[in-house]
Amino acid sequence: MSAALEKPVTHGLAWFALKQEIEDFLYMEADLLDQRDFRGWLDLLADDLVYFMPIRRNVKFGQHAEKENTRQGEGISWFDEDKWTLGKRVEQILTGVHYAEEPLSRVTHMVSNIRLLEVAPSVDDPAEVTVSCRFLVYQNRVEYESNTFIGRRTDTLRRHGDSWLIARRELLLEQNVLLAKNLSILF
Amino acid sequence: MIGIGPSAQAGQSGRRDNEYNKGQHVWVSFPQGHGVHSVWMPEEFQYQPSYMQYPVVDEYFRHCFEERKRRLGDKARIMPFTGNLFPNTSYHGRQPRGLCVWHPHSPTETEAWRFFLVDADAPAEVKDVLRRFYMRYSGPAGMTEQDDMENWLYATSASSGTIARRYPFNYQQSMGAYKRNDPLPGDVSVQITEQNARNYYDVYARYLKGDGWDSLLGHGDVVRQAAE
Numbered sequence: 243m244s245a246a247l248e249k250p251v252t253h254g255l256a257w258f259a260l261k262q263e264i265e266d267f268l269y270m271e272a273d274l275l276d277q278r279d280f281r282g283w284l285d286l287l288a289d290d291l292v293y294f295m296p297i298r299r300n301v302k303f304g305q306h307a308e309k310e311n312t313r314q315g316e317g318i319s320w321f322d323e324d325k326w327t328l329g330k331r332v333e334q335i336l337t338g339v340h341y342a343e344e345p346l347s348r349v350t351h352m353v354s355n356i357r358l359l360e361v362a363p364s365v366d367d368p369a370e371v372t373v374s375c376r377f378l379v380y381q382n383r384v385e386y387e388s389n390t391f392i393g394r395r396t397d398t399l400r401r402h403g404d405s406w407l408i409a410r411r412e413l414l415l416e417q418n419v420l421l422a423k424n425l426s427i428l429f
Numbered sequence: 430m431i432g433i434g435p436s437a438q439a440g441q442s443g444r445r446d447n448e449y450n451k452g453q454h455v456w457v458s459f460p461q462g463h464g465v466h467s468v469w470m471p472e473e474f475q476y477q478p479s480y481m482q483y484p485v486v487d488e489y490f491r492h493c494f495e496e497r498k499r500r501l502g503d504k505a506r507i508m509p510f511t512g513n514l515f516p517n518t519s520y521h522g523r524q525p526r527g528l529c530v531w532h533p534h535s536p537t538e539t540e541a542w543r544f545f546l547v548d549a550d551a552p553a554e555v556k557d558v559l560r561r562f563y564m565r566y567s568g569p570a571g572m573t574e575q576d577d578m579e580n581w582l583y584a585t586s587a588s589s590g591t592i593a594r595r596y597p598f599n600y601q602q603s604m605g606a607y608k609r610n611d612p613l614p615g616d617v618s619v620q621i622t623e624q625n626a627r628n629y630y631d632v633y634a635r636y637l638k639g640d641g642w643d644s645l646l647g648h649g650d651v652v653r654q655a656a657e
Contacts, residue, residue: 295570317560318560318564319564321564322561326438327572330431330432330437330572334433341579342576424578424579425570425575
């Protein structure tokens with residue numbers, strides 16, 4: 243992260259064009275979810291997707307790097323999933339009898355603070371892009387229930403024809419105890 | 430029902446493997462307040478393939494099954510499903526395997542801590558499959574459990590209403606439909622029952638009344654028999 247902060251802001255047009263393309267992709271993705279096109283959303287996921295949301299701990303000063311977040315591949319996190327399980331989540335919602343999401347929630351995904359952290363092999367020929375952003379997801383359910391999920395997100399996107407596939411998504415929800423009663427929506 | 434269990438890719442529907450399908454479900458309550466829901470398997474019961482989309486895990490549990498049978502003999506026929514150790518520690522016996530400790534904060538609020546169990550000596554692949562299965566099954570993000578809070582919150586709110594509070598809860602399911610120490614130790618019901626809940630609250634009430642240890646620990650079990 244610190245290396246990214248130190249990058250000079252001397253970018254050429256290709257960089258701005260790529261950033262614009264990535265932003266459009268992320269906004270399009272948010273539209274698919276908010277329009278409840280869950281199957282369309284699944285099509286944006288790479289077959290080897292890693293989808294990870296750690297649980298955050300309250301730790302003593304100085305121990306954050308080591309202990310604050312649960313780790314991918316170890317122990318229990320909110321999500322440490324692959325494309326298959328996300329497909330199952332979608333299938334489950336689409337049964338119409340999954341009562342954590344029936345009736346379906348009203349959801350808005352907002353994405354901001356978009357930054358390209360890494361472009362490989364080059365800005366002129368980008369095959370893989372690591373992009374960080376903030377997310378603000380608003381969920382409203384049935385009559386009176388609403389939840390706001392705010393956090394930081396890092397995605398790895400892979401070039402796929404004239405679009406992109408999400409190969410890795412790491413979501414840092416800024417909560418210790420989950421303040422919503424469940425995580426029935428897709429992030 | 431869509432397949433979200435550990436054999437879904439092998440074409441099995443449901444949330445778990447069907448490990449209990451040839452057994453007799455039993456609901457057993459104990460004088461100390463514990464209550465379990467287990468399955469009493471037939472004498473000649475065999476390993477039921479499980480975790481079929483992960484052959485290494487299936488093989489591991491086949492090994493555990495045979496080993497358990499060898500060590501426990503006839504007792505291995507009791508397959509744990511769910512249960513509560515009085516007063517506030519519950520378990521899921523097999524899929525997923527874990528403990529839940531319930532900390533009451535008030536009549537309408539409870540804090541729950543989950544502990545998921547994997548065998549320390551299991552191969553790394555087995556541990557990883559179980560870890561992933563536990564996560565996608567359990568808790569607020571789990572596909573099976575994510576509607577639990579939906580139910581509990583609505584039940585809590587429905588129970589707080591003026592009319593609801595005029596009436597006692599109804600715990601009358603399968604009254605008296607159990608046998609003592611037959612075929613297993615404890616009060617055994619072979620039909621779905623609220624006997625475990627009645628027993629739990631009976632023991633809990635004895636604590637509130639300040640009964641002596643003989644009563645609380647069910648020695649002789651006289652009090653409860655008299656009460657029933």
